[in-house]
Structure formats: structure tokens, C-alpha cells
Amino acid sequence: MHTIIADNLSKVYQVQQKRQGLAGSLKDLFLPKYQDKTAVNNVSFVIDEGELVGFIGPNGAGKTTSLKMLSGLLHPSSGVVKVLGFDPWHRDYDFLRSISLVMGQKNQLWWDLPAIESFNLARDIYGIKDVEYKKNLSSLVEMLEIGDALNVQVRKLSLGQRMKAELVAALIHSPKILFLDEPTIGLDVLMQQAVRNFIKDYNASHDGAIILTSHYMEDVKELCKRVIIINEGNIIYDGLLSEVITKFSSHKIIEIILENGEIKTQKVLRAKVPEVAFSVNIKEIAIEEVIRSVFVGK
Amino acid sequence: MKKYISIFSITLQEYFTYRLNMLMWRIRQIFVFLIPFFIWRAVLGGGGDLYGYDFAAIMTYLFGTTILRSLVMGSRTVDLGWMINSGYLTIPLMRPLGIFRFLLTRDLADKLFNLSFILLEVPLIFLIFKPPVFLQSNPSAILLFVISLLLAALMYFFINIIFGSIGFWSRDVWAPRFLLMVILEFATGAMFPLDMLPTIWQNIMLMTPFPYLLYVPLKIYLASDPNLYLHLGIQLVWTIILFLFTRFIWQKGILRYEAEGR
Numbered sequence: 001m002h003t004i005i006a007d008n009l010s011k012v013y014q015v016q017q018k019r020q021g022l023a024g025s026l027k028d029l030f031l032p033k034y035q036d037k038t039a040v041n042n043v044s045f046v047i048d049e050g051e052l053v054g055f056i057g058p059n060g061a062g063k064t065t066s067l068k069m070l071s072g073l074l075h076p077s078s079g080v081v082k083v084l085g086f087d088p089w090h091r092d093y094d095f096l097r098s099i100s101l102v103m104g105q106k107n108q109l110w111w112d113l114p115a116i117e118s119f120n121l122a123r124d125i126y127g128i129k130d131v132e133y134k135k136n137l138s139s140l141v142e143m144l145e146i147g148d149a150l151n152v153q154v155r156k157l158s159l160g161q162r163m164k165a166e167l168v169a170a171l172i173h174s175p176k177i178l179f180l181d182e183p184t185i186g187l188d189v190l191m192q193q194a195v196r197n198f199i200k201d202y203n204a205s206h207d208g209a210i211i212l213t214s215h216y217m218e219d220v221k222e223l224c225k226r227v228i229i230i231n232e233g234n235i236i237y238d239g240l241l242s243e244v245i246t247k248f249s250s251h252k253i254i255e256i257i258l259e260n261g262e263i264k265t266q267k268v269l270r271a272k273v274p275e276v277a278f279s280v281n282i283k284e285i286a287i288e289e290v291i292r293s294v295f296v297g298k
Numbered sequence: 299m300k301k302y303i304s305i306f307s308i309t310l311q312e313y314f315t316y317r318l319n320m321l322m323w324r325i326r327q328i329f330v331f332l333i334p335f336f337i338w339r340a341v342l343g344g345g346g347d348l349y350g351y352d353f354a355a356i357m358t359y360l361f362g363t364t365i366l367r368s369l370v371m372g373s374r375t376v377d378l379g380w381m382i383n384s385g386y387l388t389i390p391l392m393r394p395l396g397i398f399r400f401l402l403t404r405d406l407a408d409k410l411f412n413l414s415f416i417l418l419e420v421p422l423i424f425l426i427f428k429p430p431v432f433l434q435s436n437p438s439a440i441l442l443f444v445i446s447l448l449l450a451a452l453m454y455f456f457i458n459i460i461f462g463s464i465g466f467w468s469r470d471v472w473a474p475r476f477l478l479m480v481i482l483e484f485a486t487g488a489m490f491p492l493d494m495l496p497t498i499w500q501n502i503m504l505m506t507p508f509p510y511l512l513y514v515p516l517k518i519y520l521a522s523d524p525n526l527y528l529h530l531g532i533q534l535v536w537t538i539i540l541f542l543f544t545r546f547i548w549q550k551g552i553l554r555y556e557a558e559g560r
Contacts, residue, residue, distance in 0.1 A: 013556065068557055071392065072391075072392075073388060073391060073392065073555070073557045074555065074556065074557060075552075075553045075555075091391065093394035096392065096393060096394040097394050099392075100392075101388075101392050103388075106385065108389045108392075110308060110312065112312055112315040112316075113308065113311060113312060113315070117308060117311065120304070121304050121305065121308050122393075124300050124301045124303070124304035125301040125304065125305075125393050125394065125395060126393075126394065127300070127301070127394075
């Protein structure tokens with residue numbers, strides 16, 4: 001059985017249309033105009049045990065909305081979701097104990113209290129046994145290197161430390177399924193790397209699956225073998241990251257190193273590239289560029 | 299159960315982080331008593347009575363509503379509308395928690411917090427203003443009062459969820475709240491005893507849920523409610539209606555929750 005199943009999943013929001021100007025605002029007061037906005041449109045995919053899948057797409061593509069439906073926060077407008085056999089929307093305690101939703105932009109820690117208080121609260125809420133709690137906590141603290149931040153008021157922590165503390169709070173109950181929404185947003189390069197390493201280790205050492213969204217291609221390149229590319233609520237690609245390039249880019253780059261060391265590059269249609277080219281480097285176009293061009297609609 | 303005890307304790311811990319805030323809030327509570335005190339002293343301080351209340355009786359009443367108010371109307375659920383609009387609601391929703399139980403636990407923490415301060419403030423007010431205090435000694439009156447008090451606290455809890463749930467449909471959660479606050483100020487009997495009103499108005503008011511938050515429980519404590527059982531019955535019915543309505547509106551609203559900003 002698949003760990004996560006999404007079948008024809010859609011989410012339609014009602015958005016109030018603001019008219020222009022003061023007269024428009026007055027009109028809005030009495031006759032608000034609503035419009036349906038499809039955030040996710042008939043999306044289907046399955047994810048299996050052990051997978052670490054990247055959701056990529058521009059802002060407003062429907063990544064976060066999809067994650068929210070998978071975690072049971074949003075009620076799908078239509079379609080079916082099953083996560084570990086549960087219907088997320090019912091938010092069964094057993095389901096909630098097996099998942100975690102981490103949103104990089106906001107925190108769930110108690111702002112005015114030291115982080116350790118939030119962890120202790122999580123222990124009681126999830127009913128984690130003391131022995132297990134101590135074991136999980138010390139291994140998370142060690143992996144994320146935040147031992148010195150535990151007793152500091154959360155508001156006083158740096159963004160990076162806070163993000164790590166968020167991860168501890170989100171993972172203290174050893175969830176099987178992790179939904180990570182922009183886990184590295186706003187972090188510096190070193191901290192991004194630390195969080196990435198951590199996610200990789202977590203995936204390797206735990207059963208279950210991880211879904212990750214990110215704007216940083218580095219995150220995806222390093223972590224995800226499989227990616228699902230979403231644009232305007234539709235899945236436009238679901239498969240291996242390594243095949244994204246061949247699928248969406250019609251060109252290869254031929255690089256010629258001249259005698260004087262100068263490098264000349266030329267984009268050549270994929271089909272026209274000779275099979276064997278002596279002393280010629282043939283490189284793929286950078287994935288960032290490919291994906292960008294996918295969204296521009298080329 | 300342990301999870302709710304933990305939430306209870308962390309809610310209290312959070313209060314203690316803001317000492318100045320805490321102090322100011324307590325001072326506000328004393329003013330809540332002082333303002334009507336001085337008004338009524340100006341009216342009745344020289345002797346005489348008004349609608350059957352002399353100065354001593356009205357002071358007993360106000361002293362009572364001040365105490366009841368912080369027990370019944372001490373609540374954290376007032377920020378539910380904000381929780382919905384800011385997306386904060388996501389946190390408890392994503393945890394294995396009963397959401398109503400979570401909200402009620404925070405309310406109880408708030409009430410305990412209030413109660414502990416009342417125990418400090420009441421003797422203080424008492425020493426300074428010496429309002430005549432009526433100590434109920436009849437166990438059955440005390441029992442009925444406690445039941446009425448619990449129902450009142452539940453009613454207020456449900457009213458707050460209903461008003462907070464407006465957040466599922468609209469961003470304007472404050473205007474309805476202010477309207478509610480104004481209504482509560484007089485319709486609960488916090489400012490003056492409702493039996494000062496003409497009988498017809500009293501009867502109309504007693505059809506609404508508001509007098510059952512302060513006025514009726516206090517009257518039961520003072521053993522001066524001639525229709526005690528009728529009023530307890532209406533209070534019970536209102537509690538049930540409010541509960542059913544709360545559940546209904548919540549189930550409708552949560553479908554619309556968008557977890558914005560998170």
C-alpha cells in the first residue's frame with residue numbers, strides 16, 4: 001500500500017474581489033463580489049515508504065495548499081487523500097501522532113518561554129514516554145547542535161537557532177510523515193546546509209516519507225531524487241529530478257575550449273548534438289534555468 | 299489528561315513573563331469595582347434607597363459581580379478570532395488535542411489566575427471601602443450557586459467560540475466583539491442589578507442568555523431570587539442551546555479554515 005495517496009485533489013478558495021477606488025470600496029461594502037480561485041486543480045500522485053519528494057513551483061502554485069490538505073488542515077474541495085490509510089481531514093489522534101507539518105515561515109514554539117518548555121509540552125501532548133523522550137531529545141539536539149539554546153527564551157534566539165528548535169519540537173514524537181514547507185527559508189548558507197544534512201539523516205534513519213517544498217534549488221538537488229513540479233495548481237511533472245532536464249530542455253550546451261584558454265559555448269538542439277565529440281564538453285543547462293523557463297511557459 | 303494539565307501550566311507560566319502587564323490588569327480590575335462604587339455612593343451615599351436597593355445592598359451586589367466577573371468572564375477564548383485569522387489555530391489543530399478542550403483548559407488557567415488575585419484584592423477592597431458583605435451559609439444555596447456559576451462559565455465559553463468563529467467568514471472580528479462587550483456590560487447586570495428595571499424589561503432580559511452570566515448566579519448566592527428554579531432551568535436550556543450552536547457553527551467554519559499566514 002502507498003504511504004500517501006492523492007486522487008484528483010482540488011482546493012477552491014473564495015476570494016473577495018476588491019473594486020477600485022473609494023466608490024468601489026463602498027460598493028464592496030454592500031455587494032461584495034466573490035470569485036473562485038483554484039489553488040490546486042485535480043492533482044493526483046502517490047508517495048511510498050522511504051521517499052523524500054520535493055514539491056517545486058513558483059509562489060502561489062499550490063504547493064503549500066497541497067501540504068495543508070495532506071496534513072488535514074484544509075478540507076479539500078474535491079478528491080480523495082489518504083495518508084497512512086487515514087483521511088487527514090478527520091484529524092484522528094493516531095494520524096496526528098504520525099505526522100508533522102513544519103512551516104518555515106511561522107513558529108509553533110511558545111514565544112515567551114524557553115524552547116525546552118515547548119518540547120516538554122509536546123512530550124505531554126503526544127504522550128511520549130520519558131525514556132523515549134530523553135532519547136529523541138538528545139539525538140535531535142545533537143544532530144542540530146542546539147544544546148546551548150534550550151534554556152533561552154525563544155524570542156531571543158536567532159532565526160537559525162529558532163528554525164532548528166522548531167524542527168526539534170516538530171520531530172520530538174518521531175513522526176513517520178514529515179511535511180516540510182520551506183524549511184530553509186531565510187537561513188544563511190551554513191545553516192541551510194545544516195538543516196539539509198539533518199533532513200537527509202532523518203530520512204535515512206526513520207521509516208516513512210518526507211515531502212518538502214522549497215524555493216532553493218540546492219535543497220531539492222541535494223535531498224530529493226523525485227520531484228513533483230506544480231504550476232498554477234496543476235502537476236506538470238512527476239518523476240526523477242535527473243530526468244527533468246531531458247524532459248523540459250530541448251538543448252544541450254557545447255563548450256569549446258580554445259587554445260588560448262578562452263571558452264566558447266553554444267546551445268545546440270538535443271537531437272543535433274553529435275554522439276561522440278572529441279575534446280568537447282557537453283553540459284546540461286542548469287536545472288534552475290530549465291525550471292524557470294518551464295514557468296515562463298516556453 | 300496529562301496533556302491538558304501541561305497546557306494549563308504553560309498558559310499560566312506565560313502570564314508570569316509579563317509582570318507589568320499582569321500588574322496593570324489587576325489595577326484595571328480594581329477600577330472596574332471603583333467606578334460603579336463612586337457612582338452609587340454619589341447617588342445613595344447620603345441615605346435612602348432606589349428601586350428597593352439602599353447603599354449597603356447595592357455595594358454587596360457590586361462587590362459580588364466584581365468577584366463573579368473575573369471567574370465567569372476570565373477567558374482566553376476571546377482571542378479565537380485572532381487565532382483563526384492569523385493562522386495560529388493551525389498549531390493546536392495539528393496536535394492530538396481536542397480543540398474545545400484545549401480552549402477550555404486555557405480558560406480555566408485564566409480563571410485560576412484571576413481567582414488567586416481576587417484572594418489578595420478582595421480583602422484589600424474590603425478593608426478600604428468596607429462594603430457590607432453577605433456570607434451565604436446555607437449549603438443548598440451554595441450548591442445551587444456553584445451549579446449556576448459553572449453553567450455561567452460554560453455559557454460565556456460558548457459565546458466566545460461563537461463570536462470568535464466569525465473569523466472563519468470575516469476578518470472583522472473586533473467590531474462584533476466590541477458590540478458584545480457593550481451588551482455584556484449592562485445585560486449581564488454588571489453595572490446595576492437588573493431588578494431595578496421595569497418588570498417587563500426584566501422579563502425580556504431574562505429570556506436572553508446574558509443575565510445568566512452574572513445577575514442570576516449572584517441572586518442565587520444572595521438567596522434573593524424568587525424564581526430560582528425557573529431561572530436555573532432557563533440557564534441550563536441556554537447552556538445546551540449555546541453548546542449545540544457552537545458545535546454547529548464550528549463544524550461549518552472549520553471547513554472554511556485556510557490556515558493563512560502559516
